[in-house]
Amino acid sequence: MWVQAEVFLQTLVAGILLGGLYALIGIGMTLILGVMKIINLTHGQLMMVAMYIAFWLFTLFGIDPYVSLLIAPPLMFAFGMLIQKALVNPVLRVESILPHNQVILTVGIGLVLQNVATILFTSDYRSTPVDYASTAFYLSDLWAGTPVEISLSLPWAVSFLLSVVITVLLWFFLAHTDTGKSIRATAQDKDAALIMGVNVGLMRVITFGLGSALVACAGCLFIPIYYLFPALGSQFTLIAFVITILGGLGSTLGAILGGLILGVFESMTATYVGMGWAPVGRFVIFVAALVFLPGGVASLLKTRKLSK
Amino acid sequence: MLEVRNIDVAYGDVQVIWDVSFRVGQGEIVAMIGANGAGKSTIMRTVSGVLRPGKGQILLAGEPIHTVEPYTLIEKGLAHVPEARRLFPEMSVEENLDMGSLRGRARKERARTKERVFSIFPRLSERRRQASGTLSGGEQQMLAIGRGLMALPRLIMFDEPSLGLAPILVQDIFNVIRTVRDEGMTVLIVEQNVRQTLALCDRAYVLENGRITQEGAGADLLRDPHVKAAYLGV
Ligand SMILES: Nc1ncnc2c1ncn2[C@@H]1O[C@H](COP(=O)(O)OP(=O)(O)OP(=O)(O)O)[C@@H](O)[C@H]1O
Numbered sequence A: 001m002w003v004q005a006e007v008f009l010q011t012l013v014a015g016i017l018l019g020g021l022y023a024l025i026g027i028g029m030t031l032i033l034g035v036m037k038i039i040n041l042t043h044g045q046l047m048m049v050a051m052y053i054a055f056w057l058f059t060l061f062g063i064d065p066y067v068s069l070l071i072a073p074p075l076m077f078a079f080g081m082l083i084q085k086a087l088v089n090p091v092l093r094v095e096s097i098l099p100h101n102q103v104i105l106t107v108g109i110g111l112v113l114q115n116v117a118t119i120l121f122t123s124d125y126r127s128t129p130v131d132y133a134s135t136a137f138y139l140s141d142l143w144a145g146t147p148v149e150i151s152l153s154l155p156w157a158v159s160f161l162l163s164v165v166i167t168v169l170l171w172f173f174l175a176h177t178d179t180g181k182s183i184r185a186t187a188q189d190k191d192a193a194l195i196m197g198v199n200v201g202l203m204r205v206i207t208f209g210l211g212s213a214l215v216a217c218a219g220c221l222f223i224p225i226y227y228l229f230p231a232l233g234s235q236f237t238l239i240a241f242v243i244t245i246l247g248g249l250g251s252t253l254g255a256i257l258g259g260l261i262l263g264v265f266e267s268m269t270a271t272y273v274g275m276g277w278a279p280v281g282r283f284v285i286f287v288a289a290l291v292f293l294p295g296g297v298a299s300l301l302k303t304r305k306l307s308k
Numbered sequence B: 001m002l003e004v005r006n007i008d009v010a011y012g013d014v015q016v017i018w019d020v021s022f023r024v025g026q027g028e029i030v031a032m033i034g035a036n037g038a039g040k041s042t043i044m045r046t047v048s049g050v051l052r053p054g055k056g057q058i059l060l061a062g063e064p065i066h067t068v069e070p071y072t073l074i075e076k077g078l079a080h081v082p083e084a085r086r087l088f089p090e091m092s093v094e095e096n097l098d099m100g101s102l103r104g105r106a107r108k109e110r111a112r113t114k115e116r117v118f119s120i121f122p123r124l125s126e127r128r129r130q131a132s133g134t135l136s137g138g139e140q141q142m143l144a145i146g147r148g149l150m151a152l153p154r155l156i157m158f159d160e161p162s163l164g165l166a167p168i169l170v171q172d173i174f175n176v177i178r179t180v181r182d183e184g185m186t187v188l189i190v191e192q193n194v195r196q197t198l199a200l201c202d203r204a205y206v207l208e209n210g211r212i213t214q215e216g217a218g219a220d221l222l223r224d225p226h227v228k229a230a231y232l233g234v
């Protein structure tokens, strides 16, 4: 009995920790979707690039991945702005026979990034062997008589907490600064925003930069606890996509919940079905969300509000 | 204050505005009346830079504005209260007002102007934190006007400010417009309430199928047989 409870709780904790990082990835994609009305299918690849930055900073200079949080995200912010300005904006202007050609463009950018990474860094698995990698806290240290033992890995806990801090900072920026409000206004009605004096083109560029910086943060938080290889990008693009669908396409709060749900679900699948089944679980929840909850978690939040 | 010279405007290949010219003098209330689809909103959207004229010029206080970036116009003193309100539905009342005062002097005066808007529309003050998408139609219209006033504009354009409002509220809105003018703003207004609008305005233009067909003092147009037949239903 206690053993089962212990396994369940441990799985739940692991799922929430993973979900917190997923949320950060999902928020970035959701922001870009809201303002640009495009699904950024290079999101995971941007994270992969950030992870390589953190990896090399660690390997060459011994810079801790958490310190790279101050380096990789600003670089990716600039890189994201450049992508938007140099590639996405021109495509937005061209009328083409392909609908959603900006989305196809992001797929192309992702492929290029992945291939360049393979050429430069090979497809070897990499990791940053930080010396606190296997440090952990135990519930029994805090509470001697606990009936269940739960362990909490130090890097997972730190990554989770930092992702919460970053999310709160982002919320503050969006809710309380004029630039943040202008970004939200652009997402809600871009012509009205223009009339109010919002430089809509600049907001698009900033948003793509911000989304890239957020996923870069997630990359820096993931590298101490994960491994890295070029194709990891497309895997995380899919994850980001699933979270965004689950969250209800464009709702930040929805993306946070979507990330947590996916994290817990994957963790449960790994424990109760089998290690290798997490990606299958991901697909199941993706299809289930599309079929049963097309409006995502956000639609549930809305109906709650209305009925209250 | 505003001078529009011989503009043509098209949506893609479909031209809807033909060689339109008009002017709005400093401190005037000028109205534009016309049937549905005549092109009134199109003209306003062109003045505020959302659309570009195919030919012609638009001058604000003598300065051409049809070539500048549209987001700079609000700082030059041009505010636009668009048709159908166009609020930011997921933002609160206060945040919508903030959006009206992003730039220049309006930004510095934000807190003071906001209190002033709340004193004009006390209902908004009670609902500061409510999402604008959940306001009633009338409250949304008040907020749209308030958001326009937040810019401390020299020229404010109203596109059907009384749309969907009860007669008593229409009267309130018209009073606000009069007050605003008395405080020194110049007003360009498009309205379906033709009789009240012609009584309110100094001058008016009649727009038919994208062309200006008549102009004159509001009082004169009220007596004009063609205007009477076409727009006043008498
Ligand atoms: N985005 C658009 N694309 C194509 N045509 C448009 C667009 N917007 C307006 N039109 C057309 O331009 C013409 C003028 O429209 P406009 O909205 O300016 O009329 P209006 O005088 O404001 O009418 P109303 O009194 O109904 O508001 C109409 O024939 C309309 O169908």
Ligand SMILES: [Mg+2]
Residues within 6 Å of the ligand: B040, B041, B042, B083, B159
């Ligand atoms: Mg109109």
